[in-house]
Amino acid sequence: MSSETADPRRSQTVDRGPLAHGWVIVRTYVRLGVLNVAQYRGEFYVALANVITLATQFVGIAVIFANTSDLGGWTSAGLVALIGVYTILSGLIAMVIQPSLQQLMEGIRLGTFDFTLTKPADSQLLASVAVVSPAQALNIVFGAGIVGYACIRMGTMIGPLQWLYFCLTLVFGAAIVYSFLTLLGTCAFWWVKVDNILVVFSAVFGQAGRWPLAVFPGWMRVVLSLVIPVGLAVTIPAQALAGGLSGWLVLASGSVAALFFVASRAFWRYALRHYTGASA
Amino acid sequence: MSGAAVEVEQLRKTYVVPERDAGIKAAMTSLVRRRTRSVAAVQEISFAVQSGEVVGFLGPNGAGKTTTLKMLSGLLHPTSGRAEVFGFTPWRRDRDYLGRMALIMGQRSQLQWDIPVVDSYRLNKAVFQISDADFAARLDELTDLLELSDLLRKPARNLSLGERMKCEFAGSLLHRPQVLFLDEPTIGLDVAMQRRIRSFVAEYNRRTGAVVMLTSHYMADVEALCKRVIVIHHGTLLFDGPLAELVRTVAPDKTITVQLSEGNTASRADLAALLGGSVAEAPVEETDTGWRVKVPAADTPAVAARLLTGLPVADVTIEDEPIEAVIEKVFAVTAQELVQASAQIPSAQISSAQISSAQIPSGQTQGQP
Amino acid sequence: MTAPSRTSLDGLEPAPDFSRFSWRALRQYYRGEFAASIAVNVAYRGSVGIWVVTSVIQPIVMIVVWRTVAGPTGTVGGYTASRFVTYFAIMMLVNHLTFIWLMWEFEWRVREGTFSPLLLRPIHPIHKDISDNVAYKVIGLIGILPAMVILILAFHGDLSGMDPLQLIAAVPALVGGAVLRFMIEWVLALSAFWMTKTTALNNFYMSVQTFLSGGFAPLSVFPPLIAAIANWSPFPWTQAFVANVAMGRTTGVHILSGYGVQAIWIAAAFGLLRLVWSRAVRRYSAVGA
Numbered sequence: 048m049s050s051e052t053a054d055p056r057r058s059q060t061v062d063r064g065p066l067a068h069g070w071v072i073v074r075t076y077v078r079l080g081v082l083n084v085a086q087y088r089g090e091f092y093v094a095l096a097n098v099i100t101l102a103t104q105f106v107g108i109a110v111i112f113a114n115t116s117d118l119g120g121w122t123s124a125g126l127v128a129l130i131g132v133y134t135i136l137s138g139l140i141a142m143v144i145q146p147s148l149q150q151l152m153e154g155i156r157l158g159t160f161d162f163t164l165t166k167p168a169d170s171q172l173l174a175s176v177a178v179v180s181p182a183q184a185l186n187i188v189f190g191a192g193i194v195g196y197a198c199i200r201m202g203t204m205i206g207p208l209q210w211l212y213f214c215l216t217l218v219f220g221a222a223i224v225y226s227f228l229t230l231l232g233t234c235a236f237w238w239v240k241v242d243n244i245l246v247v248f249s250a251v252f253g254q255a256g257r258w259p260l261a262v263f264p265g266w267m268r269v270v271l272s273l274v275i276p277v278g279l280a281v282t283i284p285a286q287a288l289a290g291g292l293s294g295w296l297v298l299a300s301g302s303v304a305a306l307f308f309v310a311s312r313a314f315w316r317y318a319l320r321h322y323t324g325a326s327a
Numbered sequence: 328m329s330g331a332a333v334e335v336e337q338l339r340k341t342y343v344v345p346e347r348d349a350g351i352k353a354a355m356t357s358l359v360r361r362r363t364r365s366v367a368a369v370q371e372i373s374f375a376v377q378s379g380e381v382v383g384f385l386g387p388n389g390a391g392k393t394t395t396l397k398m399l400s401g402l403l404h405p406t407s408g409r410a411e412v413f414g415f416t417p418w419r420r421d422r423d424y425l426g427r428m429a430l431i432m433g434q435r436s437q438l439q440w441d442i443p444v445v446d447s448y449r450l451n452k453a454v455f456q457i458s459d460a461d462f463a464a465r466l467d468e469l470t471d472l473l474e475l476s477d478l479l480r481k482p483a484r485n486l487s488l489g490e491r492m493k494c495e496f497a498g499s500l501l502h503r504p505q506v507l508f509l510d511e512p513t514i515g516l517d518v519a520m521q522r523r524i525r526s527f528v529a530e531y532n533r534r535t536g537a538v539v540m541l542t543s544h545y546m547a548d549v550e551a552l553c554k555r556v557i558v559i560h561h562g563t564l565l566f567d568g569p570l571a572e573l574v575r576t577v578a579p580d581k582t583i584t585v586q587l588s589e590g591n592t593a594s595r596a597d598l599a600a601l602l603g604g605s606v607a608e609a610p611v612e613e614t615d616t617g618w619r620v621k622v623p624a625a626d627t628p629a630v631a632a633r634l635l636t637g638l639p640v641a642d643v644t645i646e647d648e649p650i651e652a653v654i655e656k657v658f659a660v661t662a663q664e665l666v667q668a669s670a671q672i673p674s675a676q677i678s679s680a681q682i683s684s685a686q687i688p689s690g691q692t693q694g695q696p
Numbered sequence: 697m698t699a700p701s702r703t704s705l706d707g708l709e710p711a712p713d714f715s716r717f718s719w720r721a722l723r724q725y726y727r728g729e730f731a732a733s734i735a736v737n738v739a740y741r742g743s744v745g746i747w748v749v750t751s752v753i754q755p756i757v758m759i760v761v762w763r764t765v766a767g768p769t770g771t772v773g774g775y776t777a778s779r780f781v782t783y784f785a786i787m788m789l790v791n792h793l794t795f796i797w798l799m800w801e802f803e804w805r806v807r808e809g810t811f812s813p814l815l816l817r818p819i820h821p822i823h824k825d826i827s828d829n830v831a832y833k834v835i836g837l838i839g840i841l842p843a844m845v846i847l848i849l850a851f852h853g854d855l856s857g858m859d860p861l862q863l864i865a866a867v868p869a870l871v872g873g874a875v876l877r878f879m880i881e882w883v884l885a886l887s888a889f890w891m892t893k894t895t896a897l898n899n900f901y902m903s904v905q906t907f908l909s910g911g912f913a914p915l916s917v918f919p920p921l922i923a924a925i926a927n928w929s930p931f932p933w934t935q936a937f938v939a940n941v942a943m944g945r946t947t948g949v950h951i952l953s954g955y956g957v958q959a960i961w962i963a964a965a966f967g968l969l970r971l972v973w974s975r976a977v978r979r980y981s982a983v984g985a
Contacts, residue, residue, distance in 0.1 A: 161400075
């Protein structure tokens, strides 16, 4: 094995550990997204249009609660908090996860993904932060605002432990959604155009993700927690605020997140081993 | 250690490709049963490249040269075999390995489309962990070499293909790779830009001693840059050696065109008498002003002399066969024969008539015409 | 005299007269175009399948939600839990048969310039879209019809109050609803000629449309203010009306007056379509292909 000692032609690289390097990469691509923000002008309007969707959602909730005092154990304020969590997660998806996956598919189709593979950095990381659309951060802000509003409406004090649980499970939820989408996106290595599968996810997330797991019958709850875990990702953080979580649930949520993350990583590695590249 | 920068041993890559007929019935059947076909893209290739060498891979489309390059750059996992570049196994994609190699593909750009080129470079700076000082110094050097000063502030979108390729090169070399994999780097570029890129690559190789492995359709690339060529066809290595050797081994023809002086003609019969009986076999063509004869390289001086002395020649031109034609001939022969031919001592001559029938009997020496 | 040259103009058949509108020509065109559209949809059956699966998700979620709201015994806006199931199952079918996706595709069409060949054909581009759309709906039925049946069975939908006459009466309503929605959304799609990214507008429209056409909940569930807003818009007439007729909630003379309202909206939409289309073509030619 040839050594790397004193080759006078090679200057020193700035050698950071992999974690610091990873952080630099994320920072760089976020900066790139901001540089490109003129391209994403349309995205601002998309984010704003989302306000209308949210408005209809709120009207819907109002209508529901005009007819009943609780929905599967959830109060009106709890449901609003859930919508807030949903909006935060969907903002994250729209800001980074989805556009980067879009880029991955394009890259595999056109062969420019090869460039990602030849860089001395984790290919999954590079592929995951490739495109950042900062305009969608608006949704994250909206979502946070809605969560705040819901908490005020709830009236009851939310203890610091539940706040901690909320933050933790929100991160877990983000990890779940990211890992799941990456799993789907990795299928692009075989099928190249996986837009259709992503559309199915969008539909499931966009429809089922706006409602608490409690309204779903048993078998659907299982599907939405373990198979397409959008329900888990959204409901649990909301529950921390609305009703309170037990430590076990937090642990369970974390385990599901870890499971999906490890699976997405393994699948990615597997895909790379079998990567055949775009036609020469 | 042996010291070869690149060592390839029995490298093999086989693809499994699904196969299907057209039509609805076939579409339905394919849901139930998938028919597949094995395609051997690369079959047991072995070679070694020393530090500082520039090697050209020649081969028709689908020959396996890009596949080989991709395996060496770590993109593809081979089906079997071994390869080492600077001691690294490429497809393990060690960070250390990736940090010292570069892959540049013609017509594919990794520059960000909408932002100034120099901002794309900063991306690479972050990924390759180049220090500020190094980045500045190397950018200056590359800007000089490639004349990029006007281009750096423009978004890639606004550059022409040639300008983009120059910027692509610069961006890919900021981390001073020790091995360059170039896949059809000059495709689509105009002649002037092709020359520019070639001289740049030669310069980079001279300055840094980097190994350069390049695939190209353009013989001009290979002629200008590569002292050594590797011919790959149907996934097999047909030839590995100096380009001049290859050309000579295939022993191309030369074309002698004689222009007869005003008012003079010669008939085929006259030519036949002049050249001896072999005229009937040799391709002879009448032009407006004279005759054109195609003869094996070895025969050329003799035939030319006869024509010059035997005919009222006003002008004579002797032309090489274009190298493309030479290479086409190479691909037309069977692997075995060419390998045998190149392994032999250079006196093996091969008759042109026999080449055109796509068989090279080895060891045949040319007698007197 | 030499034999008649094949390039002589007299030898050619006269070109069809494209300026006069002819039903026969249109029928002939549709036959060909429709066959092609069916073939395309069969070739892309994977995509069609995925879209069908997506169409099932929203009704399932709505059923689950409203079932929970109504509870096992209660009613909301005149619907019991089981009636909600029937409602959303029928709405799924109606949605499939009235739905178009063109507002997403037009943006791409304009950007890639694939509109130009369509504009050069001696037939309005809308006909190709109609053909594609109907072909998709037909092929998609293969999935949607069983899905509807399964939904009703799995969630125990209440089918009482439905009778064959009502179902027959629902068919013209369905056709009217499909035509109306197609026209409205085709006009929406034309926005791509003015806006490079139509996603925001499309999302906005979709949210409003789903809500007001009865996709979120039957309109009787809404408080009077919202129901009034909805009824002043064309949206309920594209979907909710059809479901109401099919379920027997709208009967007798109300069905007839419903047809009438649909007809009025269709006429209005048609006028809007022609107006916007002529502007759109002008703009497209001005901006360049």
